[in-house]
Amino acid sequence: MFELPRPKIGLSGRLMALTIAFILLSSVMIYVPSIAYFRLQYLNNKIAGAQIASLAVEAAQDNTLPVYLEAELLINADVLAVALRRDSVRFLMLAGDLPATIDAHFDLRHTGPLDAITDAFTTLLAGGKRHIRAMNAPVHGGGDIIDIVMREEPLYRAMIDYSWNVAGLALLISLITSGLLYFRLHFLMVRPIRKLTASMVGFREHPEDTRHEITPSGRRDEIGVAEHELAGMQIEVRQSLRQKARLAQLGTAVSKINHDLRNILANVQMASDRLLAVDDPNVRRLTPMLIGSVGRAIDLCTDTLSYGGAREQAPRRLRFELAPLLDEIGAAICNAPDARLIWKNNTPRDLEIDADPDHIFRMVQNLGRNAAQAMKGEGVIRLEARRNGPLVTIDVSDEGPGLSAMAQDRLFEPFAGSTSEGGTGLGLSIARDLARAHGGELRLLRNTSSGAAFRIEIPDNNVMPFEKPVQLAKGKT
Ligand SMILES: Nc1ncnc2c1ncn2[C@@H]1O[C@H](COP(=O)(O)OP(=O)(O)OP(=O)(O)O)[C@@H](O)[C@H]1O
Ligand SMILES: [Mg+2]
Known part of the structure; x- marks a missing residue:
């Protein structure tokens, strides 16, 4: 079978690249809301942890705890301060080393989806250097608002880890999917198309060589139809080429016969010219017609010969x-x-x-x-x-x-x-x-x-x- 020059990036290679690109694109579209949701979850967990820590303060006598215990509770909850608002009164439950300024405030009760996405990306851009305040309603009652102050760095790190996980997973899924697609498409489409193309190119170069004839695989899809049609066309074209070759041979034979016929007619013309000298009135009447007919026959032979190229001179x-x-x-x-x-x-x-x-x-x-x-x-x-x-x-x-x-x-x-x-x-x-x-x-x-x-x-x-x-x-x- 004729060897085709291999294209630099074949059909299957392009399909693979496209699949990877599309899966990565869809992963990005999933990643944006999911990182925002991840951040909200993280902050809510922190608020819930801080509320549990504040319960210890409420249980203590006079609502005061030893300093070392208070510090331990704050470390465990990973916050700098916890405040609780109940009946419009704000109680500072736990407080450690508070920063001089708080860089951002987030009220999770009024955070819509778009705000959540914007806040998530500002957190990523800030690089974990800020101190933030977050508040939400307590999960199981016990007050109106829980209010915490925390360093943003742990949140930032968790979000970065989450992003890497999503990216790695997306890449893995796209590689596996596109690999599977690549092999499937290679056998399903690329190979049969290459076979079709090779058959067409080979047939164009050597139409008489039956090795270039395609054998339809019997598939019922578009490629099967293409194979079937190509096979039919190759048979028809080969037949008409054979017919043409035979006609050309026939044409040569006719030209040769014509050539000799013209010589014979030239002899007849010479003989009929002499008939003009005969006295018989019948002969005299018919001879010009005979000479005219022979002349026309010679002209016809000459023209046909000239056209066939058998005798045409430069x-x-x-x-x-x-x-x-x-x-x-x-x-x-x-x-x-x-x-x-x-x-x-x-x-x-x-x-x-x-x-x-x-x-x-x-x-x-x-x-x-x-x-x-x-x-x-x-x-x-x-x-x-x-x-x-x-x-x-x-x-x-x-x-x-x-x-x-x-x-x-x-x-x-x-x-x-x-x-x-x-x-x-x-x-x-x-x-x-x-x-x-x-x-x-x-x-x-x-x-x-x-x-x-x-x-x-x-x-x-x-x-x-x-x-x-x-x-x-x-x-x-
Ligand atoms: N001057 C002309 N006026 C009108 N028709 C013409 C003229 N010249 C050619 N034709 C037309 O073109 C046709 C083709 O001319 P062409 O000379 O190729 O063949 P032909 O005269 O029929 O045969 P031959 O091979 O004997 O010359 C003619 O049959 C005629 O109908
Ligand atoms: Mg003419």
């Missing part, structure tokens, strides 16, 4: 005067006995072109014949040639009805655009191939109901600036 370029060659083509086209065609060649006599004269003859002849056919043998065919720097253009226009929609749609398509009876639909296609072989082009310049015009463009082929133009021998094309 242009043999010369620099020559164009006007006389165009006159010659006009004579060949307009000399039919019953034609009332006028060949108007407006080409400047001194215009030179750098091209294969034989090819120019065939291009213009094709366009001229089409024009003559379109005008049904009557009208003016105009030729305008001009030079524009290194480019020579030859425009052939007529006064016919213009190209039909069908001919225009399939213009230059071999065998497809013909609407004329007995036409093969190769003329324009061959003419364009010849123009392109010169590095030029053949275009439809104008198409109206009062005539069509085609333009041949032939660029010079690095002509020597002062090369003498060649005088073509008459009749040689």
